[in-house]
Amino acid sequence: MSYSSRIFQSPEYVSFRCNVPLKQIVLDETGTNKGWRVYDTGPRSVETPLVFLHPVSGRAEVFFKQLLTLSSKGYRVISAENPPYWSVTEWCEGFMQLLDHMDIKQVHLFGASLGGFLAQKFVEFSTIVHQPRVISLFLCNSFTDTSIFKYKDAAVLFWILPAMVLRKMVLSNFASRETFYDTQIMDSIDFMVELIESLSQADLASRLTINCLNSRVNKSLMRGLKSVTLMDVFDDYALGSPIKENIYKEYPDAKLAQLKSGGNFPYLSRSDEVNLHLQIHLRKFNGTPYSANDNIPITE
Amino acid sequence: MATRKKVLLKVIILGDSSVGKTSLMNQYINKKFTNQYKATIGADFLTKEVMVDDRIVTLQIWDTAGQERFQSLGVAFYRGADCCVLVFDVASPGSFKSLDGWRDEFLIQASPSNPDHFPFVVLGNKADLENRTVSTKRAQQWCQNKNGLPYFETSAKEATNVDQAFITIARNALAQDTDVELYNDFPEQIKLSGSTENRSSGSDNCAC
Numbered sequence: 001m002s003y004s005s006r007i008f009q010s011p012e013y014v015s016f017r018c019n020v021p022l023k024q025i026v027l028d029e030t031g032t033n034k035g036w037r038v039y040d041t042g043p044r045s046v047e048t049p050l051v052f053l054h055p056v057s058g059r060a061e062v063f064f065k066q067l068l069t070l071s072s073k074g075y076r077v078i079s080a081e082n083p084p085y086w087s088v089t090e091w092c093e094g095f096m097q098l099l100d101h102m103d104i105k106q107v108h109l110f111g112a113s114l115g116g117f118l119a120q121k122f123v124e125f126s127t128i129v130h131q132p133r134v135i136s137l138f139l140c141n142s143f144t145d146t147s148i149f150k151y152k153d154a155a156v157l158f159w160i161l162p163a164m165v166l167r168k169m170v171l172s173n174f175a176s177r178e179t180f181y182d183t184q185i186m187d188s189i190d191f192m193v194e195l196i197e198s199l200s201q202a203d204l205a206s207r208l209t210i211n212c213l214n215s216r217v218n219k220s221l222m223r224g225l226k227s228v229t230l231m232d233v234f235d236d237y238a239l240g241s242p243i244k245e246n247i248y249k250e251y252p253d254a255k256l257a258q259l260k261s262g263g264n265f266p267y268l269s270r271s272d273e274v275n276l277h278l279q280i281h282l283r284k285f286n287g288t289p290y291s292a293n294d295n296i297p298i299t300e
Numbered sequence: 301m302a303t304r305k306k307v308l309l310k311v312i313i314l315g316d317s318s319v320g321k322t323s324l325m326n327q328y329i330n331k332k333f334t335n336q337y338k339a340t341i342g343a344d345f346l347t348k349e350v351m352v353d354d355r356i357v358t359l360q361i362w363d364t365a366g367q368e369r370f371q372s373l374g375v376a377f378y379r380g381a382d383c384c385v386l387v388f389d390v391a392s393p394g395s396f397k398s399l400d401g402w403r404d405e406f407l408i409q410a411s412p413s414n415p416d417h418f419p420f421v422v423l424g425n426k427a428d429l430e431n432r433t434v435s436t437k438r439a440q441q442w443c444q445n446k447n448g449l450p451y452f453e454t455s456a457k458e459a460t461n462v463d464q465a466f467i468t469i470a471r472n473a474l475a476q477d478t479d480v481e482l483y484n485d486f487p488e489q490i491k492l493s494g495s496t497e498n499r500s501s502g503s504d505n506c507a508c
């Protein structure tokens with residue numbers, strides 16, 4: 001299909017697609033799964049990279065602005081898009097396999113909405129089955145409990161619904177672009193809408209299922225986290241403020257990276273501010289064994 | 301109005317190295333002070349919820365590096381600033397002379413829509429020191445010439461005037477933010493006030 005939105009046509013995006021190879025990593029032997037879609041940028045010598053996890057509607061490409069900027073500053077940054085997994089546990093096992101396959105022992109995780117929820121579940125999962133593998137979390141417009149979504153009862157039926165219906169479900173939660181008199185936010189919505197068109201029925205159904213089946217984060221099961229940043233946007237976005245309050249309560253010591261505006265997808269619409277916050281989040285690890293950056297630390 | 305839009309106010313602290321920017325922020329937010337000097341690298345921020353005239357606002361206070369070689373901020377950092385705090389050390393005439401430069405730097409980078417009326421607040425820090433060399437009068441004169449900027453003499457060490465200064469900073473930042481809302485014809489604001497209620501109660505949306 002042809003993409004017409006402004007971001008797709010931007011020189012920045014074109015350059016990203018020309019210069020950063022997309023890797024398809026198939027992990028299950030039966031070959032039924034189409035595999036993870038992965039962009040791996042920045043110095044390979046870094047052993048503790050930052051991995052980006054997309055929202056329900058997103059694809060690995062949604063973080064291209066973070067990948068471009070942070071890799072140019074010496075950070076190893078990876079965007080990973082999962083193949084269909086139908087439960088949180090399956091997803092965690094899959095992600096663990098992916099990290100093993102890429103020979104990554106520990107990570108910093110950036111998760112946007114559902115991606116943020118899964119990132120937190122992965123902290124638990126890796127603590128329980130293995131040893132803690134997540135050094136830090138950067139959660140953007142995320143949540144700690146799926147019961148906030150109204151589709152609980154219908155979730156078991158998502159697998160049967162046609163792609164068009166599922167797409168509509170996702171799109172109905174986007175604030176309409178016309179409510180934002182801000183070209184960058186409008187562009188970010190257009191870009192996401194086009195990406196949704198490229199998702200398969202199984203992608204959409206499985207993500208919505210995970211998003212809506214009852215599950216919550218259990219912080220007491222988390223070990224090893226050294227820092228958490230919570231990002232949210234003060235303008236209109238799909239999650240209401242009680243959800244924000246919940247996640248704030250869950251992480252009372254977190255750094256709050258709040259943006260005045262940016263809509264649902266600040267990593268696209270306010271990328272320079274998001275990138276600044278990401279650097280502040282990661283900077284404290286520079287020069288330590290947990291650094292996501294290969295630069296020689298600035299000596300004081 | 302019961303459901304007023306939540307406000308985030310962005311405050312940026314500028315000034316020469318070791319005038320006490322980090323110390324002022326730490327005193328204000330953590331009520332802590334240390335004699336140890338550790339140069340700030342790049343920028344960092346802290347947040348605090350405060351009441352300004354019966355409104356709850358979130359202050360996002362950005363502390364910056366005074367040393368040039370540690371500065372790598374870029375415009376993203378200055379965007380949307382609501383108040384700029386200029387700090388000098390009352391025992392360092394050099395740091396006082398630098399205020400003009402910091403002010404210009406801010407105006408160039410942030411390019412606020414109304415530069416002549418942008419809220420700056422000036423702090424003469426280390427007022428506890430015996431050997432001060434910049435007189436109150438001289439500092440006040442400078443502020444007077446810049447459209448009458450508010451001036452406070454503070455001590456991050458002894459916590460003198462720190463809260464008072466930040467109350468003025470928050471209040472002037474809020475006034476600036478409200479101005480922007482009024483003069484920018486973003487109908488978004490109108491729409492938001494109508495929908496805040498069901499957004500916050502109806503937590504049934506999907507995480508797109």
Ligand SMILES: Nc1nc2c(ncn2[C@@H]2O[C@H](COP(=O)(O)OP(=O)(O)OP(=O)(O)O)[C@@H](O)[C@H]2O)c(=O)[nH]1
Nearest residue numbers: 318319320321322323335337340366426455456457
């Ligand atoms: N006596 C006195 N000393 C202070 C006061 N405020 C800060 N100091 C000391 O001054 C030194 C520098 O303070 P900082 O807050 O680190 O200065 P800064 O402006 O953040 O410096 P940069 O990060 O390099 O830009 C430290 O040793 C502080 O303890 C004060 O009010 N009185």
Ligand SMILES: [Mg+2]
Nearest residue numbers: 321322339340
């Ligand atoms: Mg400092």
